[in-house]
Amino acid sequence: MxxxxxxxxxxxxxxxxxxxxxxxxxxxxxxxxxxxxxxxxxxxxxxxxxxxxxxxxxxxxxxxxxxxxxxxxxxxxxxxxxxxxLGKLNNIKVEKTKIIAQSGALIADVSKQGLASHLTGLEFACGIPGSVGGALFMNAGAYGGEIKDVLHQAKIIDKEGNLRTIQAEELDLAYRTSNIPKNGYIVLEAEFALEKGNYEEIKAVMDDLTFKRESKQPLEYPTCGSVFKRPPGYFAGKLIQDSGLQGKQIGGAQVSLKHAGFIINKEGATASEYIALIQYVQKIVKEKFGVELEREVRIIGED
The missing domain is CATH 3.30.43.10 (Uridine Diphospho-n-acetylenolpyruvylglucosamine Reductase, domain 2)
Structure with a gap:
């Protein structure tokens, strides 16, 4: 009932x-x-x-x-x-050197809007596949840039259901993390503070990053992106590669032959197989190099 x-x-x-x-x-x-x-x-x-x-x-x-x-x-x-x-809350608007984007908009689309408006600062996000809300949730970043570099403030709903505007520094943005999950915030929109730039220069940077991404990442398969955070002093993909794990497969999940930091759903994998492969990679890298690989990807739900 x-x-x-x-x-x-x-x-x-x-x-x-x-x-x-x-x-x-x-x-x-x-x-x-x-x-x-x-x-x-x-x-x-x-x-x-x-x-x-x-x-x-x-x-x-x-x-x-x-x-x-x-x-x-x-x-x-x-x-x-x-x-x-929140995919239907996806409006993006430009006000002088600010871009205000709703949570359901794609952060890559916000980056493209920056280009169209001759605004620089979000070039790094041109290939990040997540939503604006997700980008704030994990302080998304790539190629030396991250959300905390450009975020000015955000509109959120707290766990009591109150609508609030909070400043970027109140979100404790750090490497692939924030206090959004701990505080139970729901991001409704984000305001990015950018700078006026040259269209051709912005486009050149975005084209270069797009080429690097498409040439090095296994985008032809379903994948969660980089599975692991970068361990201090190392690169996760290099550790996995040096452990001889490229091509390792459990069920339909496989460590990518193109980029060892990615695990692909090659042949109708189940979530259990995908998670088992993540755990196997962590185990082997720990045994060979003594390095704990910390997941960047979130795992939720019931078995």
């Missing part, structure tokens, strides 16, 4: 079109892995996000926010309760 009541309340908040029961999540992750969500909710306004958060709190229903699924592995058993996806 509680499930019927929750579904009806969600429909009252976001409409029938924006609530799906028992939704397969594998189409919302870059690895193409994962079971189903009990309720998959796609709000179209900030007020709806607030109301869904308040409902989940009031009814004591498990609640999870899903970004673009680029740095995420969802287990085969899926996710209980409410999964909220």
């Amino acid at each position: 509680i499930f019927v009541r929750i579904y009806e309340q969600l429909v009252n908040i976001v409409s029938t079109d924006n609530v799906v029961k028992n939704k397969p999540l594998k189409n919302h992750t870059y690895t193409r892995l994962g079971g189903n969500a009990d309720y998959f909710v796609t709000p179209t306004t900030y007020e709806q996000v607030q109301e869904v958060v308040k409902l989940a709190t009031k009814e004591n229903i498990p609640f999870m926010l899903l970004g673009n699924g680029s740095n995420l592995i969802i287990k085969d058993g899926g996710i209980r309760g409410i999964v909220m996806y």
